[in-house]
Structure formats: structure tokens, C-alpha cells
Amino acid sequence: MDFPVFHLDFLGNRMLIAMIAVLHVFINHSLAVGAMPLVTVLEWWGYRRGDQRWDGLAYRILTVCFVITTTLGALTGVGIWLSTSLVNPYAIGSLIRVFFWAWFTEWLVFVAEVLCIMIYYLTWKRMQDHKRAHVAVGAVLSLFSWVTMAIITAILGFMMDPGSWTARETFFSGVFNPIYLPQLAFRTPVAMVAAGWLALFLAFFFTRSDRDLRLGAVRLISLWSLAWLPFAAAGALWYWSVIPEWMAANVPVALGTQKFAAWYDQLLVVLAVMAATVGLAAVVGTLLPKRVPRVALLVPFAMTLVLLGSFERVREFIRKPYVIGDYMYANGLRVADYPLYKEEGVLRHATYTSVRSVTDDNGIEAGAEVFRLTCTRCHTATGINAVTDRLRSMYGPGPWDRDTVKFYLLGMHTARPFMPPFPGTEREAGALADYLLDLRAVTRPVIGAQDEGVVVPDEPSTPAEGGA
Amino acid sequence: MDPFPIPKDFLLPLPASPVDLQVAIVLLFLAHILFVNLMVGGSLLTLAYEVRGRRRPEFDLLAQKIAATVTVNKSLAVVLGVGPLLAMNALYALWFYTANSLTGRAWIMVVPLVIAAFLLLYAHKYSWQVLADRKGLHIALGATGTLLLLLVPFIFLANINLMLFPDRWLEVEGFLSTVLLPNVVPRFLHFVLASIAITALFLAGWLCRRRFDFESALPGLDRCETRRELLAAAFGATALQLVVGPLVLMTLPPNGFSWLMIGNLTVAVALGITGLVLLWREMGERGPLTARFWGIVVVLGCTVGVMAFVRHLYREEALAMHRELVAAHTEAFRAASVGAEMRLAAGVPRLGEAAAVASPGERTFRSVCMACHAVDEKRVGPPLTEIVDIYAGNPDGLIAWVKSPGKKRPGFPEMPPIRMQEGQYRAVANYILDEVFARAEQSPPVDGTTG
Numbered sequence: 001m002d003f004p005v006f007h008l009d010f011l012g013n014r015m016l017i018a019m020i021a022v023l024h025v026f027i028n029h030s031l032a033v034g035a036m037p038l039v040t041v042l043e044w045w046g047y048r049r050g051d052q053r054w055d056g057l058a059y060r061i062l063t064v065c066f067v068i069t070t071t072l073g074a075l076t077g078v079g080i081w082l083s084t085s086l087v088n089p090y091a092i093g094s095l096i097r098v099f100f101w102a103w104f105t106e107w108l109v110f111v112a113e114v115l116c117i118m119i120y121y122l123t124w125k126r127m128q129d130h131k132r133a134h135v136a137v138g139a140v141l142s143l144f145s146w147v148t149m150a151i152i153t154a155i156l157g158f159m160m161d162p163g164s165w166t167a168r169e170t171f172f173s174g175v176f177n178p179i180y181l182p183q184l185a186f187r188t189p190v191a192m193v194a195a196g197w198l199a200l201f202l203a204f205f206f207t208r209s210d211r212d213l214r215l216g217a218v219r220l221i222s223l224w225s226l227a228w229l230p231f232a233a234a235g236a237l238w239y240w241s242v243i244p245e246w247m248a249a250n251v252p253v254a255l256g257t258q259k260f261a262a263w264y265d266q267l268l269v270v271l272a273v274m275a276a277t278v279g280l281a282a283v284v285g286t287l288l289p290k291r292v293p294r295v296a297l298l299v300p301f302a303m304t305l306v307l308l309g310s311f312e313r314v315r316e317f318i319r320k321p322y323v324i325g326d327y328m329y330a331n332g333l334r335v336a337d338y339p340l341y342k343e344e345g346v347l348r349h350a351t352y353t354s355v356r357s358v359t360d361d362n363g364i365e366a367g368a369e370v371f372r373l374t375c376t377r378c379h380t381a382t383g384i385n386a387v388t389d390r391l392r393s394m395y396g397p398g399p400w401d402r403d404t405v406k407f408y409l410l411g412m413h414t415a416r417p418f419m420p421p422f423p424g425t426e427r428e429a430g431a432l433a434d435y436l437l438d439l440r441a442v443t444r445p446v447i448g449a450q451d452e453g454v455v456v457p458d459e460p461s462t463p464a465e466g467g468a
Numbered sequence: 469m470d471p472f473p474i475p476k477d478f479l480l481p482l483p484a485s486p487v488d489l490q491v492a493i494v495l496l497f498l499a500h501i502l503f504v505n506l507m508v509g510g511s512l513l514t515l516a517y518e519v520r521g522r523r524r525p526e527f528d529l530l531a532q533k534i535a536a537t538v539t540v541n542k543s544l545a546v547v548l549g550v551g552p553l554l555a556m557n558a559l560y561a562l563w564f565y566t567a568n569s570l571t572g573r574a575w576i577m578v579v580p581l582v583i584a585a586f587l588l589l590y591a592h593k594y595s596w597q598v599l600a601d602r603k604g605l606h607i608a609l610g611a612t613g614t615l616l617l618l619l620v621p622f623i624f625l626a627n628i629n630l631m632l633f634p635d636r637w638l639e640v641e642g643f644l645s646t647v648l649l650p651n652v653v654p655r656f657l658h659f660v661l662a663s664i665a666i667t668a669l670f671l672a673g674w675l676c677r678r679r680f681d682f683e684s685a686l687p688g689l690d691r692c693e694t695r696r697e698l699l700a701a702a703f704g705a706t707a708l709q710l711v712v713g714p715l716v717l718m719t720l721p722p723n724g725f726s727w728l729m730i731g732n733l734t735v736a737v738a739l740g741i742t743g744l745v746l747l748w749r750e751m752g753e754r755g756p757l758t759a760r761f762w763g764i765v766v767v768l769g770c771t772v773g774v775m776a777f778v779r780h781l782y783r784e785e786a787l788a789m790h791r792e793l794v795a796a797h798t799e800a801f802r803a804a805s806v807g808a809e810m811r812l813a814a815g816v817p818r819l820g821e822a823a824a825v826a827s828p829g830e831r832t833f834r835s836v837c838m839a840c841h842a843v844d845e846k847r848v849g850p851p852l853t854e855i856v857d858i859y860a861g862n863p864d865g866l867i868a869w870v871k872s873p874g875k876k877r878p879g880f881p882e883m884p885p886i887r888m889q890e891g892q893y894r895a896v897a898n899y900i901l902d903e904v905f906a907r908a909e910q911s912p913p914v915d916g917t918t919g
Contacts, residue, residue: 001476002475002476002477002562003475003565003566003569004566004569004570004637005569006568006569006572016576020579067587067590070543070586071583071586071587071590072583074543074546074547075546075579075582075583075586076579076583078546078549078550078553078578078579079576079579081550081553081557082568082575082576082578082579083576083579085557085564085565085568086565086568086569086572086575086576089561089565089568089569090478092557093478093557093561093562093565094478094480096483096554096557096558096561097478097480097481097482097483097558098480098483100483100484100554100558101483103554104551104554107547107550107551107554110547110550111547111548111551114543114544114547115544118540118543122539122540334479334805336805336809337805339805339808339809339811339812340804340805340807340808340809342808343808343811344804344808349476349801351473351474351475351476352473394840394848395848403838404838404842407834407835407838408838408840410834410835411834411835411836411837411838414835414836414886414887414888415836415840415884415886416884417884417887448572449569449570449572450569450570450571450572450573450575450642450643451573451641451642452641452642453570453638453639453640453641453642453645454473454570454637454638455638456473456638460474461474461797
């Protein structure tokens with residue numbers, strides 16, 4: 001409402017964030033949070049046994065982690081900031097106001113983490129004679145990596161269930177939200193397991209000429225993953241038990257998208273089989289390291305990533321219709337402002353719009369503005385999650401009935417609990433229906449402010465009786 | 469029409485006092501830009517010395533030493549950027565995010581650009597030996613990485629420039645048009661020169677430090693000669709600022725000028741010229757670094773510090789008027805929003821609500837059920853006629869179904885559970901089972917197909 005509407009009509013705005021964020025989580029969990037303690041353990045193992053080969057293996061694995069985390073890892077982290085501020089500026093700006101000090105602390109830890117990985121990696125060769133001190137650096141680095149994740153998880157938990165924050169609006173009531181600790185208890189062991197599989201995969205390349213070392217590495221790293229797996233399972237159960245009931249109802253759609261929601265049971269089976277495979281691979285690697293074939297090193301890693309990815313998708317989805325639980329809907333509008341919008345209309349209070357109100361002859365244009373302001377954070381006109389596709393799945397190829405669409409818009413949150421209620425007046429819902437019917441007939445993308453700039457109407461948006 | 473857009477600000481309090489946040493932005497940004505300068509300047513100087521090393525191999529080693537510093541400095545540049553970004557997103561979110569949206573494509577390109585640049589610079593650094601015989605390719609790797617790195621400040625400068633001028637928000641269309649706004653290109657030159665000066669100064673201190681065994685690390689190079697050359701580069705780049713600086717000042721829109729800013733700027737320029745004089749003298753020295761070198765670092769450091777303060781004064785002044793208008797608009801909106809909330813809680817009917825719909829049941833039916841059900845035709849779900857056949861005289865059965873439906877018949881999608889207030893279930897069940905068909909006998913029913 002108060003920012004130029006950035007919009008990608010083909011990719012969809014959510015997909016932009018999702019791509020960056022999922023890549024970041026994969027890298028962060030498997031190459032930093034989980035990998036740093038594992039590399040430290042490998043280094044320590046080599047030191048204790050006086051075996052230089054283990055030291056070399058640990059260093060090579062760390063090299064891969066170093067190159068990827070300081071490029072893709074760090075920048076996708078920044079990318080989450082940049083993309084969320086483009087897609088939902090009002091939401092991320094509000095979150096920053098509540099969580100500024102958490103993020104600030106996380107940043108300080110992040111600086112320490114980067115300094116540690118620089119020291120740990122770049123002095124590996126130079127500190128060969130001070131191995132104990134170097135291993136200690138690795139341990140501190142591992143701790144910092146985990147702490148940054150622990151802080152961010154508080155914010156993610158808050159977005160799903162603010163707990164008492166909506167009543168108190170204080171920092172600590174936000175941090176200690178009910179979902180925080182279970183989510184952390186789930187993420188931590190999953191990161192460790194993912195790092196184990198990745199290290200196993202890399203170890204395969206780095207031990208090509210040393211069969212003896214390979215066997216030892218497969219056994220030790222498999223044992224690492226195996227040791228963390230029960231904690232992952234326990235964390236998952238705890239996490240599931242604290243998800244608010246109304247959110248749990250969203251899970252079938254979240255996992256399988258609306259189209260495949262009916263396959264929910266089958267999807268669960270697939271995920272369970274994958275989890276079992278990951279567990280079995282860990283057992284085989286620990287007990288029978290010779291039996292582990294090449295591909296077996298990649299499969300469990302890929303499966304762990306799919307499980308992690310599903311978890312993130314579900315987490316992102318089940319918080320709907322909110323972007324900040326009970327405070328702000330996914331469309332970026334505050335729950336508390338709904339009565340005003342319902343009364344006076346969203347066009348009346350939007351900063352950037354070409355029209356201020358719906359008249360008898362501007363229905364399609366006004367509807368397009370309503371669509372841009374209230375729907376485009378999640379829907380496109382022609383691309384991924386296109387609004388016309390959603391309507392087509394309900395009303396067929398058309399032509400559609402205007403009143404049917406209009407009344408659906410006004411009540412869709414009751415039938416689709418993940419949708420925010422329509423914020424505007426009945427007249428605006430009618431204009432939106434006009435636009436949607438027209439969009440069905442003449443398909444055309446919504447162009448974002450990044451391409452065509454912004455306009456303001458002649459009439460200012462200040463509420464007429466606002467100051468009174 | 470307003471001469472420029474006046475949006476509403478966030479309706480949550482700032483996390484700290486505005487003054488504290490302003491101090492944080494200025495100081496944290498200085499730390500960030502220092503390492504950005506060292507990263508960009510380091511990449512440029514690596515490239516310059518490697519090219520020079522094709523004729524005189526001793527410079528190739530120097531280039532390699534500089535590249536090693538870039539590895540650390542670039543990561544610190546990124547991580548130290550997050551802090552000021554955070555403070556910026558708290559204090560100037562409204563203006564900053566607006567600029568981000570208007571340059572959206574370029575803004576998000578920062579991420580892949582920096583990733584690509586960093587990966588190329590790693591490839592360059594770690595392939596030094598492997599590509600020793602294919603120097604052209606090796607230099608091309610470094611040059612491409614450096615070039616990508618140089619695009620990034622362009623994007624940032626366009627953004628922090630645009631955010632200061634709400635009167636230009638309506639005229640820009642895409643990133644390129646924001647680069648063409650005055651001040652962006654001069655500031656970019658200002659930045660590149662500063663990067664070279666700061667890096668040359670840093671390297672003069674770093675490579676000529678006492679504990680560094682220069683002669684065995686860089687055989688064929690003379691410590692004094694190298695230092696003098698680096699100091700000369702710092703001097704030349706800083707001296708050029710005497711040309712570029714006024715250009716930056718002249719292209720700045722006048723809305724941010726104040727006497728306080730001009731006064732501080734004068735101090736900064738005086739400090740800069742003092743630094744230049746000291747640099748010139750230090751360049752004439754033979755032998756190890758003198759105490760004067762640290763004097764230069766302090767004086768030029770103060771110059772940069774005061775310049776950062778000047779820039780902050782300009783920003784505050786440029787936004788002052790717009791900020792007041794935004795605050796007034798925000799307060800008016802807050803009052804209106806609270807008013808509407810109270811009216812709703814008190815049960816006062818909404819202004820302008822259509823009073824055409826009669827019973828509560830019909831209202832609920834129209835807004836909830838009608839999306840999928842019509843009276844006598846199949847829509848997404850079956851027609852009401854069929855529903856009445858099943859549930860006539862059994863509203864409780866209908867309510868139970870609506871709360872927790874299953875898949876009953878082929879050819880229809882599964883109905884989702886409907887969440888409403890408790891009273892609405894009863895009202896809509898009565899409406900469907902009694903009212904619709906009672907009325908249907910007299911007049912055409914409400915079925916949503918007309919109008």
C-alpha cells in the first residue's frame with residue numbers, strides 16, 4: 001500500500017524469495033552449522049591418532065565449505081534481506097522494528113563467525129605445530145555458526161506464532177514464542193545429518209587413492225550421522241506437537257500444493273521412506289563401510305535436502321494467511337487496519353494507485369489496481385500461481401459469472417483458510433471481479449514498479465476525517 | 469495533486485532512539501565501506517600489478533600477495549555490510565525500500581553479481597600456478613571478477629541517491645533511469661578513487677611492516693621503492709578527488725544543503741589537503757616507514773569520518789520536509805484505523821455497506837457458499853436442490869458436514885472444511901433448508917447467475 005509494488009509476473013514473487021532462501025538454508029545447514037563441528041571432529045581425530053591423512057581430508061572438506069559459504073552462502077543470506085524487502089517491504093520492515101536487537105546480536109555473532117572461519121581456514125597450514133589451539137578455533141567457529149542459526153530460528157518461529165507478542169509487543173515476548181525451541185531442536189540435528197552426508201560425498205573424491213582412509217572415513221562420518229538421527233526424529237515430533245491446530249490444517253496443501261493436496265497420505269509415505277533410507281544408509285555406513293557403493297553417498301544427501309526443503313515449504317506455508325501471525329496478513333496489510341479498508345476501501349488509502357475509488361466506468365482499471373495492491377504478493381496474472389488458474393480450477397474455462405467471482409472473493413478465507421480475507425469494500429471486490437473476468441478473456445501480465453515506475457492519483461490518500 | 473508521493477510510515481515504534489540509530493549508521497557504514505574500498509582497490513591493484521608482471525615477473529608475486537588480502541577483505545566487506553543495512557532498514561526503511569522497489573531488478577542482481585565476482589576472484593587466486601603458462605586467460609579471470617565487482621557500487625549508489633529525492637520517484641522507470649539522475653556517476657568516480665587511495669595506503673603499511681620479511685617474500689623488489697610507488701598511487705588518487713569532489717558537490721540537488729554541512733565539508737577538505745601534503749613529504753623519505761605515515765593514516769581517516777558526517781547531514785536535511793509530511797499522514801491514518809476498529813467493535817454499521825442483503829443466513833450464503841454452490845445447477849459443488857433432498861429437516865446433519873466434509877461423490881472435488889462463527893452455521897443451514905425453497909415458490913431464487 002505504501003511502497004511501489006515490485007512484481008515478477010512470470011516467476012512470482014514468492015518463488016524469488018523461495019529460491020534464494022532454500023539455497024541459503026541448504027548451504028547454511030549442511031556446509032556451516034553442521035559441517036564446521038564435523039570438520040573439527042575430523043581434524044581432532046587425525047591429531048589424536050597422529051595421522052596426517054585425516055588432517056588432509058578435513059582440510060579439503062573445509063576448503064569446499066569455505067569457498068561455498070563465503071560466496072553463495074553469505075550472499076544468499078544477504079539476498080533474503082534484499083528479496084524480502086522488495087517483495088513485502090511492509091512485513092520485513094515491521095519485523096525489523098520488533099527484532100532489531102535480535103538481528104543486531106546475530107550480526108555481531110555473524111561477524112565473529114566470519115572472522116573465525118577466516119582464521120580457521122587460512123591458518124590451517126601455518127598452525128600445524130599448534131594443533132590444539134587450531135582445533136579450539138574450530139570449536140569456537142562451530143559454536144558461532146550454531147548461535148547465528150539459533151537466533152534466526154527465533155524470528156522464524158515468531159512469524160508463525162507470535163505467542164503473547166500481539167498483546168504485549170515487546171522484544172522478549174516475541175523471541176520466546178512457543179514454536180522457537182522445538183524448531184531449533186529439529187533444525188540442529190538435521191543440519192548435522194546433512195553435513196554428514198555431504199562430507200561423505202566429498203570424502204569419496206578426496207580418498208580416491210587411499211582405500212584404507214576411505215573405509216575409516218565412511219565409518220566415522222556415518223556414525224556421526226547415525227548419532228544425530230534419533231535427535232532429528234525427536235525434534236520433528238516435538239515440533240509437530242506445538243504447531244497451532246489451525247496451521248496443521250494447512251499442511252496437506254502446503255506439502256503437495258493445492259493440486260496434489262489429495263495425495264497427502266502418499267506424500268507422507270514417500271517422505272517417511274526417504275527418512276528411513278537416510279537412516280538405513282547411516283547404519284550400513286557405520287557397520288559395513290565396505291558395502292557402501294558410490295551413488296549411496298549422494299542419495300542420502302539429496303534425500304536429506306528434499307526433507308529439509310519440504311520442511312521449509314511447509315513452514316512457510318502453514319503460517320498463512322499471516323506473514324506475522326495475528327498482526328499482518330500475507331498481503332502486507334495489518335489485521336488492525338482491515339475495518340478501515342473494509343469501510344473506505346484499499347484504493348482510498350493506497351499511496352501508489354492510478355484511481356482513488358471505483359466508479360461506474362472504471363471497474364477494470366480499479367480492479368487491476370486492487371489486484372496489484374492486495375493479491376500480487378502471492379499471485380501472478382500469467383505466471384506461477386496465476387490467479388486465473390486458481391479460478392479456472394473452480395469455475396472451468398469460462399466465461400465466469402461476475403457475481404459468483406465477487407462473492408467468492410468476499411468469502412474465500414472461510415473456504416480457503418490459508419487466504420487472507422479480502423480487505424476492500426464490496427464495490428472493490430466487484431471491480432476486482434471485473435478485472436479477473438477481463439483477464440480471463442485478454443491474458444496480460446502485471447508489470448511491476450521496477451519496470452514501469454509508479455503513479456499517484458490527483459486526490460491525496462489522506463483520510464478525509466482522519467485527523468478527527 | 470501532491471508534488472510527490474507521501475506514503476505512511478510503519479505503525480510500530482523504532483527499536484532505538486533516532487539519534488542512536490543515526491550514530492550507528494554513520495559508524496557501521498564507515499567500517500563497511502573501509503573493507504569495500506580495500507576489496508575493490510585490492511582487486512584493481514592486483515590486476516594492475518599482474519599485467520605489469522608479464523614483463524617483470526617480480527610484480528607477479530606482488531600481485532599474488534595483494535590478491536591474498538582481497539580474500540579476507542571481501543568477506544569482511546560483506547559481513548560488515550549487514551549491520552548498517554539493518555540500521556538503514558530500521559531508520560530509513562520507507563525511503564530505502566521505495567528506492568529498492570523502483571530499481572528492483574538491478575537491486576536483486578546484487579546477489580548473483582557478487583557471488584559471480586567472488587567465485588571468479590577465488591578461481592583467479594587459486595589458479596595462479598595452474599594457469600601460469602596461460603597468463604592472458606588468468607588475467608581475464610581476475611578482470612572479469614573485478615568488473616562485476618565494480619557494477620555493485622553503481623547499484624547501491626543509485627539506490628541511496630534515489631531514496632533522498634521523493635520528488636523524482638514518479639519520474640523514474642527502471643534502474644537505468646535512476647543511474648542517469650545527477651550525482652550517481654560522479655559519486656561512483658569518487659568511490660573508485662577512494663578505493664585506490666585507501667588500498668594503496670593500506671598496502672604501503674601492510675607490505676612494509678617490520679615483521680614482514682619483504683626481501684625473501686618478494687625477491688627482486690625493493691621495499692622502499694615499492695612503498696614509494698604505493699604512496700604515489702595514494703597521492704595521485706587523492707589529488708584527483710580535488711577535481712571529482714567539486715563535481716559531486718555541484719551535481720547534488722540543493723534540498724539537502726545547510727550551513728552546518730558546508731562548515732563540516734570545509735573541515736573535511738582542509739584535512740584532506742593536509743593529508744596530501746603529508747603524503748607528498750612521506751614519498752620523499754628513504755628508509756623504513758616513519759611516524760609521519762601513521763599521521764597520514766589518522767588525518768585521512770579523519771577526513772573520511774567527517775565526510776561521512778557531511779553525507780549524513782545532507783541526507784537528514786534532504787529528507788526533513790518529506791519526513792514531516794509522512795509523519796502527519798501516518799498519524800492521521802492511525803487515528804482513522806483505530807476509529808474504524810472501534811466503530812466495528814461497537815456494532816455501528818459500516819459506512820457504505822450494501823444493505824440489500826436481508827437475513828444473516830443469506831449474507832453468509834452469498835459470501836461463503838455461493839462461490840461453489842448455486843440453487844439448481846452444478847457449479848464446483850452440487851446444486852442446493854440436491855443438498856435439500858439429503859438434509860431436509862436435518863440442519864444439524866448439514867452443519868456437521870459443512871464443518872467436516874469428506875469426499876462423497878464422483879465428479880466433484882472434495883469440499884474444504886468451512887470455518888465460520890458458530891451462529892453462522894445455523895443461520896446458513898436454515899437459509900438453505902427453509903428460506904430458499906420457501907421463496908422459490910413465489911419468485912426466482914437468489915442464485916448468483918444474474919446481475
